[in-house]
Amino acid sequence: MxxxxxxxxxxxxxxxxxxxxxxxxxxxxxxxxxxxxxxxxxxxxxxxxxxxxxxxxxxxxxxxxxxxxxxxxxxxxxxxxxxxxxxxxxxxxxxxxxxxxxxxxxxxxxxxxxxxxxxxxxxxxxxxxxxxxxxxxxxxxxxxxxxxxxxxxxxxxxxxxxxxxxxxxSLKSPAEVAQLKKAIEITRYGIEAILKNLKPGMKEYEAAAYFKFELALRNARESFDTIAASGPEARILHYVRNDRTIQDGDLILFDLGAEYGHYCADISRTFPASGKFTPRQKELYNIVLLAQKRVIEAVKPGVTLQSLNEIVKETYRVEAVKAKVIEKPEQIDEIYYHGVSHLLGLDTHDVGQVEAMVLKPGHVITVEPGLYSAKEGVGIRIEDNVRVTEQGYEVLSPDILKEIDEIEAFMSR
Missing domain, CATH: 3.40.350.10 (Creatinase/prolidase N-terminal domain)
Structure with a gap:
């Protein structure tokens, strides 16, 4: 700096x-x-x-x-x-x-x-x-x-x-954004290390260890305790026990980030333990991915965090009912029970966020819709880090795998 x-x-x-x-x-x-x-x-x-x-x-x-x-x-x-x-x-x-x-x-x-x-x-x-x-x-x-x-x-x-x-x-300078990008890049290396070694039968903490090791190699540390939540444990938002044995057919949700130069990345990804999504897992995953893409496209100066969160709910009112995750739109709170965004910077949940917050150029936020079903024993969250620009937005984490075909191709190597 x-x-x-x-x-x-x-x-x-x-x-x-x-x-x-x-x-x-x-x-x-x-x-x-x-x-x-x-x-x-x-x-x-x-x-x-x-x-x-x-x-x-x-x-x-x-x-x-x-x-x-x-x-x-x-x-x-x-x-x-x-x-x-x-x-x-x-x-x-x-x-x-x-x-x-x-x-x-x-x-x-x-x-x-x-x-x-x-x-x-x-x-x-x-x-x-x-x-x-x-x-x-x-x-x-x-x-x-x-x-x-x-x-x-x-x-x-x-x-x-x-x-x-x-x-x-709350408003990040170009030098701060560069630090965040470096933290996100290191996070990507850690995630790819997990994917190269992830398999059924290992403990969640074993998967998380590959991430921590990759960070240590790059003089970084965790922004927060890594969440490695497989199967039904992924419905717990801040699950940190990481002691369950990963089962064949599980989805495993990772919420993690590197801290580099005191600046924090915060990324969530959900992967199939076996390397392949089932048809039902694909259906649920794509609902969350659709919601996330819609929110990211809406990011620009003047938009409120509440309005971004409403985009997730609007998506689920249609798609989650269509997929029979819930029976009626009024049940959204059963499958989605957190906000879609928070500020990011020197703290993972960075300071400066206020009620009814309006986005300004220089804000860096997370975009992290999730879907959690007790009935199906699954939790899915997809999270990227996004900078608010004068014209709209810049995704700071575009190179971290999240499309289904990209994930499956990488895990099949």
């Missing part, structure tokens, strides 16, 4: 801030797993979006006063003994080269500099980045910092900048 991209993003944040204010962003910490072990560190995506830096504990302080703006990055103090255990930490010049932030200090200096700004009455407002997906979720560092600021400085105005950053992130 280009350095000036991070500089420009921070300039946009400064433009939203009042004078005599500061904004604080945290990279986050590794989450404790057990004993002295932690889960792999995953950087706060908004911090990464503004700096391009991926290291735990870092802090970004942005200050805006009548004299102008200033940005300070706080990194770990070099500790050669500690580095013998965990490896080399980021140096000042490296942080500046990546982020474009010239003033770099050590993390312990943050509290001192922040409190001095309050003490000398140069700051009236503190902007924080507090993200909470639901009320039961563990609070992130920005929220904890906001609580501490309110307790220590009750006269300060504390404002959440999270939605501002989210709106910025």
């Amino acid at each position: 280009e350095l000036n991209m991070y500089v420009t993003r921070r300039e946009h944040v400064f433009a939203t801030m009042d004078e005599q204010s500061c904004a604080v962003f945290f990279a986050g910490e590794a989450v404790k797993r057990s004993s002295d072990a932690t889960y792999p560190f995953s950087v706060n995506r908004n911090f990464f979006y503004l700096t391009g830096l991926d290291e735990n504990g870092l802090i970004l302080l942005m200050v805006k006063t009548s004299q102008g703006v200033k940005e300070i990055l706080y990194i770990h103090k070099t500790d050669e003994v500690h580095e013998k255990w965990v490896g080399r930490t980021m140096r000042d010049e490296q942080a500046t080269q990546i982020s474009g932030i010239k003033l770099v200090e050590t993390i312990p200096q943050f509290e001192h500099n922040f409190s001095r700004g309050i003490y000398f009455n140069t700051l009236n407002t503190v902007y924080i980045d507090a993200e909470r997906y639901d009320v039961e979720a563990r609070p992130f560092e920005g929220e904890n910092f906001a609580k501490r600021v309110k307790d220590l400085y009750p006269g300060l105005n504390v404002v959440n900048l999270n939605m501002t950053i989210n709106r910025m992130r």
Whole structure:
């Protein structure tokens, strides 16, 4: 990613801030797993979006006063003994080269500099980045910092900048689209590795392992836990046990994606375990494929996600009844019970999505109709990643197999 991209993003944040204010962003910490072990560190995506830096504990302080703006990055103090255990930490010049932030200090200096700004009455407002997906979720560092600021400085105005950053992130630059395309390309390699080895009798987790291995070969990781759902398990939207034995005649639904450079692919495909679709499986698969193609053709600026979802339902009201998957149109909720699209980017379910959302050029969305029948013991989902352009759309995942004849030909090699 280009350095000036991070500089420009921070300039946009400064433009939203009042004078005599500061904004604080945290990279986050590794989450404790057990004993002295932690889960792999995953950087706060908004911090990464503004700096391009991926290291735990870092802090970004942005200050805006009548004299102008200033940005300070706080990194770990070099500790050669500690580095013998965990490896080399980021140096000042490296942080500046990546982020474009010239003033770099050590993390312990943050509290001192922040409190001095309050003490000398140069700051009236503190902007924080507090993200909470639901009320039961563990609070992130920005929220904890906001609580501490309110307790220590009750006269300060504390404002959440999270939605501002989210709106910025929802529109993807050409460089971001290029990163997404790379993640999607790696995903394609992983899917093809699955197809080369897929057969009845193997466990679902064995099939998923081929995908994970292909990602590791390309310095990528999973965007989310891979779903490898065979037979009736495919009716469970977020099935992650992946422990069923794949049976001859099963369809197996894969929902998976590579994360590369922190950008996430999200692809779903449904394949016949034996390498050939039965006539009935073809009939059901083609209903979903028809719905997906109709939705993709409808993608353009000004369209709402709700209207795209309605296209799926309109298709099923006719085709699912005709195929006797359901007896009447009113039963659609029995076979289709999720939305057709969500935003995609630094997060798989990316930020910036709102109720009654209207598509704009720069949005990247998934298009993922599904059909799930308890009666037939089957679940089918077909998902591609699509960029909204000025004129309409661009499918970012056109080379991933999804036509029946292409799938069968590939699996017969």
